[in-house]
Amino acid sequence: MRMLVVGAGATGGYFGGRLALAGRDVTFLVRGKRAAALRSEGMEIITPSGLLKLQPQIVEAGEITRPYDVILIAVKAFALGSVLEALAPAVGENTLIMPILNGMKHLEVLTERFGKNVVIGGLCKIAGTLDERGRIVQLSPLHEMTYGELDGSASERITRLDRLFQNAGFNARLSLNIISEMWEKWLLLASLGAITCLMRGNIGQVASAPGGDEFARAVIDEVLAVLVSVGYIRREEYLQQTIGLLTQKESVQTSSMYRDLMQGYEIEADQVIGDLVSIAGRGGLSVPLLRATSVNLSVYRAARDNI
Structure with a gap:
């Protein structure tokens, strides 16, 4: 599954970076300054157990030419509106959009823009930040991602997504009650x-x-x-x-x-x-x-x- 991670900050960079290091096909959608830094210096993740480095695949707004299978939205919740148009070309008929934003309003925003069938539920638990050099710092060992269909079903597509997230360097769990x-x-x-x-x-x-x-x-x-x-x-x-x-x-x-x-x-x-x-x-x-x-x-x- 081809994955587009929207945002390469403390959350998107951490989980997307872990997935890329585990061999998944991950591309990050980021803006100019962050994109330039990642292209020239790579991505560094400082974890409690050591330093991880990778050279991520990067795209900027206007550079997406075909849909992705999964879009993981990991920007700050207040930035959602500003990325909708940029990620729109990545949304195809069978794309899954998985936001891991805070609050619940984003589900309404995304379903109104792209349709209810495209959006699934998701959340993550991690304490992280970016340091003064733009490195991702994991502040504690906690790194969990949970996801599921909004209707609670164990669909084929959510099972496939679960396989993608397993054994990727963090704790991943499929939930049949994601809304709760x-x-x-x-x-x-x-x-x-x-x-x-x-x-x-x-x-x-x-x-x-x-x-x-x-x-x-x-x-x-x-x-x-x-x-x-x-x-x-x-x-x-x-x-x-x-x-x-x-x-x-x-x-x-x-x-x-x-x-x-x-x-x-x-x-x-x-x-x-x-x-x-x-x-x-x-x-x-x-x-x-x-x-x-x-x-x-x-x-x-x-x-x-x-x-």
Whole structure:
């Protein structure tokens, strides 16, 4: 299967690079500056177990001449709109589009643009970043990718995709309930993002502050209420795991949005927090902590845009 990976940052570069090193036919769709750097210097991935190097196949917008079998979309969620036209020539009748973006809005955007039959569900779990030299840095051993048909079926095409991802240097898993798993990732990600961004600290710092544990639990309750209102079926075991993870006083965990914020980067505020606030508003739900987080992040973005 020919794969096009849209984006070669910390997420797309890591998983796409691993797949390429495992012998899969992988091409990266990237923009000018990143494309030039990758062509001249190659791609480097710094992992907890060592350094990986490869010379990736690269295309830029306007250079795609025929469809790909799989398109893995791994840009930041706020950049999705800007890549739709560039990847359109890569979409054929039998192409699978697998986004691993945060939130859920992207499914609606992609199905409206390319049709529901083309899009499958996907998510990844990895802590990564780009360093000052553009190298991909895996910050912990966690590297998981999960995928599945939106209707939960074990189709021939999803089974074929599963074979492509197996034994490629990361943990890959086919899910027959991918939508529920995407809801649960959003629950964790939004709660983690709101806790760390609003309080400007890691999980342990917040949990150790007076009232911090109660604050974290209240944030989780708000996110959960919103997701349940639009179809998520609460799983008590997962909820308790999430609460435990986000109230550990010894934890140094932060969200990728918090790390981006602290470095002055653009952030996924609308996709991770803003969409939840919008859903709550339509459903008449009270979410004061999520609204406070949304205002906080809006102030940050406005200040950043004016620099």
